[in-house]
Amino acid sequence: MPETELEGFRNYVRDWFIRNAPPEMRIRRGGIGWYYEDPKFIDAAIKWHRTLYEAGLVGISWPKEYGGLGDDVRKELIVRDVALSLGIVYPGCPGIGLSVAGPAILYHGNEEQKKKYLKRILTCEDVWAQGFSEPCCASDLAAITTRAEDKGDYFIINGRKVWSSDFHLANYYLLLARTGSPEERHRGLTMFIVDTKSEGITYRPIKQINGRPGFSEVFLDNVKVPKENVVGKVGEGWRVAMTTLNFERLNIGGAFAYAVGSAARHLVEIKRDADTLALLEEALAIKELYDRMLMLALRGEIIGPETASIKLLASEALEKIYITAISKLGPEVLVEGDLFDWSFGYIDSKGYTLLSGTSEILRNLLGELVLGLPKGV
Structure with a gap:
């Protein structure tokens, strides 16, 4: 597909999101995303997800026979990029269906499983x-x-x-x-x-x-x-598990990569200095690495343990941003107001380097499986 056509698609998607995204599907400033504990929000998120699917903005590169569009993988990257750059929830469905269970079934499931589960994952009929x-x-x-x-x-x-x-x-x-x-x-x-x-x-x-x-x-x-x-x-569950973990780390790392960029930009707006500008530069580099890895995944290539690098880099960068924000913004972050979200982000960030493999585990994994270092080095 020509680059001019892709740019036209990007403009179309951006306009669609601006016109159609409801207020409750906006990601809070300074935060990583949204939560599914509120039943009212769950219903709204699932409804939003189905709106996205009906508009052809979910499952763009998934095979047609399983509910996808079978279209250019770059379009899928564009949709995700535009939505998250605008601070809009994408996709809406809670759980790990699209990011983990779907790829596991696509790569390792039998035909009956693919027909039974994949479209319902895309439509969020199943969580x-x-x-x-x-x-x-x-x-x-x-x-x-x-x-x-x-x-x-x-x-x-x-x-x-x-x-x-x-x-x-x-x-x-x-x-x-x-x-x-x-x-x-x-x-x-x-x-x-x-x-x-x-x-x-x-x-x-x-x-x-x-x-x-x-x-x-x-x-x-x-x-x-x-x-x-x-x-x-x-x-052979280990083989399936490795596929799911690679996709999980890529997708969690991707969410963190966008959150790093968003949080860094907001922090620069509030407190522009050498430290915050350096964090923003780091965030942009992590986002570029994520885009390259996601493109490989969306092309249907089974990605390997190198995906751990995204989750490792983004989670540690996000924690660093919140630590910097708390130190620079002062006690106002503890009071209800414009800066209050930063305190929640700081608390949440403590778990980012633990979930989906601790930073220590991921460093060992990258050293042994990607760099070929002996155990313990």
Whole structure:
């Protein structure tokens, strides 16, 4: 597609967002985004997402046979860029359907799974959560103990998951469980699609320092899962998990990359000096790196562990921006007013370097798998 045509598409998208985005779908200044604890907001976000889909602005590069448009991947990048640069929620659907579950099914699912789930992910008829981390081994995924026992036509799953984002909203759970022995480590894992309304599933919201219960602890007690809900092959869950984690880190890193740019620009507007200008320059570089990696992903190339660099760089840059803001803006950030959002951003940023792999874990991953360094270097 010629660059002039893409520029025309960008102008069209920008005009569409300005005319159609409702006020409640605006991202707060100085903050990373939005939250799904308020039922009124959830309904508005899902409605907004379906408006985006009907306008042809969601799933642009996804295959037509699964509800997408099968169009130029650069258009998808443009839509995301325009929306977030305007401070507009994109997409609207909560959960990890578009960013994690969808790619996992696209790359590893069978034809029946693709037809059953993918379009409903695009339309936000289904909301997804992810069941990876466990209390025993949050940073060592290969050590999980949640067990899936083969019963012939189905599996029985028992175990406990933690830090499951948006589980309270989800009707499907992309869950990693052990089907082999603990000694097999990553070779004994299998990925499952689990209906969150299945008998034997209970959950407990985890209240965070910001007062919001965005995560949940999930308990699985003799949960029956049909064999057709295995994603990929039994015993090859690690391979599927690596795809999902790479996309998760890319998408979380992308959200952080846009938030870094937005927060840095706002901070420069309030307090323009050498420090804040340097933060803005760093933010622009991170955004450029993210765009390049996202383009590879949208072309259908299975991206690798290098995506961890986006999440690592953006999360640490975002934390740095909020620390700088708090130090430069003074006690006014603690009082209701124009600067109050910065205090919430500061609190939230403490978790950004922990979720989806701590900074320490990601540095090890990049060193070993991307740079080829020996363990411990």
